[in-house]
Structures are given as structure tokens and as C-alpha cells.
Amino acid sequence: AQSVSQHNHHVILSEAASLELGCNYSYGGTVNLFWYVQYPGQHLQLLLKYFSGDPLVKGIKGFEAEFIKSKFSFNLRKPSVQWSDTAEYFCAVNAKAGNMLTFGGGTRLMVKP
């Protein structure tokens, strides 16, 4: 069975700091990869996704993620965070051979103004 790990449970940054959130998955085959964001009191929204092609994908609000197949990773990055990026971030993986979209445990990001 596939699993997804997000090692950073809580991250606190000051505005303008750079962000990198880790995501590792355990499935050895072909995967689809997603990052979702949940702002306080709101529903999950898609930040970006990777299906194939260029392993560096760009999403909304200046976020990007890099798929490194050899490391089973899909880390999320942003060069300069803003207070409005305060939210919970979820990595999700779907094995193309399967039917399951598995979410990581989430990373709570707090950006101090």
C-alpha cells in the first residue's frame, strides 16, 4: 500500500523567508502527485500537481514543487512567503495503477508578519 510522509508538522517563518516543505511517498511505480492547501476555516484547494513531463512544476501564488523520482520526493517550495500563506499544506499521491489518493499528515505553516 502506498503511504505519504510529511516530516515537518509545524513550520514557523517570518515574512520574506524561503519555504521548503518535504513530502516523501512509498510507492515504487508511476505516480500522480499533488499539493493542496487549506487556509484557516476553508476547504482544500489545489496548489499544483505533477502527472508527467518537466519534474519542476509551478503552481498558484508563487509555489513550485520538484519531483525527484530517485528520492520518492515531491517537495514544495516558495522563495519568499507572505503572511497570507499561513495555512495547512497537504501532499497527496495517487498510484496510476491504483484507485487510492493518499494524503500526507499535513504541515501547518505559520508566517509571522
Place this chain on the structure above:
Amino acid sequence: DTAVSQTPKYLVTQMGNDKSIKCEQNLGHDTMYWYKQDSKKFLKIMFSYNNKELIINETVPNRFSPKSPDKAHLNLHINSLELGDSAVYFCASSQVPYRETQYFGPGTRLLVL
């Protein structure tokens, strides 16, 4: 023109009661899902339906019964509510099962007293 909507947004009820949560999507998607998000923000799939047919039923107590009257609706009925059912329940939809972006509803915050 909300894409995925859920009602009610908040639900407070006593142990032992039966309650329903409704979900509707106007995206024309074939697949709908129910997720449970616990107090630690861990998000776990409960059910998914494709074209009104159940395709995934995770280890969920049979007190939970999804019903899909048509492709645009997936309701969740819960019998004999327990304290541990308190959580946020998210409905989602996608064009095909799992392998495409899922669009989430705003969530229903259920509190069982």
C-alpha cells in the same frame, strides 16, 4: 456558482442520533468522494462513487452509509452517532477516479456531544 457544496456547514448533535450531510457538485464530474479530517488535521478517504456506484469503501463503520441519487449528489448518512465521529467531513469530486485533480467542498464540521 459554487463548484462543490455541502450542507450543513456545522452540525451539533447528541450521541445516538442519526444525521445526514448532503453534497452536490455542478462540475459535471463522474466521481465523488467523502473524506474525514480529524482533530489533528489528518485527512482520510471514506468512500468514493463513480457514476453512482461505490468503488471505494475504506474501513468505515457500517453506521456510515453513502447514497448517490445521481452523479451530481453524494450524501452521507450516519446512524447512532458516537463521540469519535466528531470531525470535519469533506466532499470532493473529480472527472475520473483519483487520477485527476479533486475539487473539495467547504466541509461540514460535526460535533457529537
